[in-house]
Amino acid sequence: MNKENDFLFHEVSEKEREEIKQEAKKLMDSFYNKLNKIKQKMPEHFVERDEFEREEGEGTEPNKEFRNAMFDNAPNKNKDFIIAEKKGW
Numbered sequence: 001m002n003k004e005n006d007f008l009f010h011e012v013s014e015k016e017r018e019e020i021k022q023e024a025k026k027l028m029d030s031f032y033n034k035l036n037k038i039k040q041k042m043p044e045h046f047v048e049r050d051e052f053e054r055e056e057g058e059g060t061e062p063n064k065e066f067r068n069a070m071f072d073n074a075p076n077k078n079k080d081f082i083i084a085e086k087k088g089w
Helices: 003-008 014-037 064-073
Strands: none
């Protein structure tokens, strides 16, 4: 992890965790209530394109710092792969 970003991460206490949950619920409920007040039906938008697929490119050199951060945060991993649950959610 980059030392410049260390201030972004800290252990969260149970009290802080509960406060975050309550604040998130309050925000979601407020958003839900505002959406319910909208009476007009919004039209569906879509885009028609002549070409809808991208051509395969050469790519760029991978960012090793990003890769290391991803592997540091992954709970289950081996040397080259992050091991994830399949269809568990």
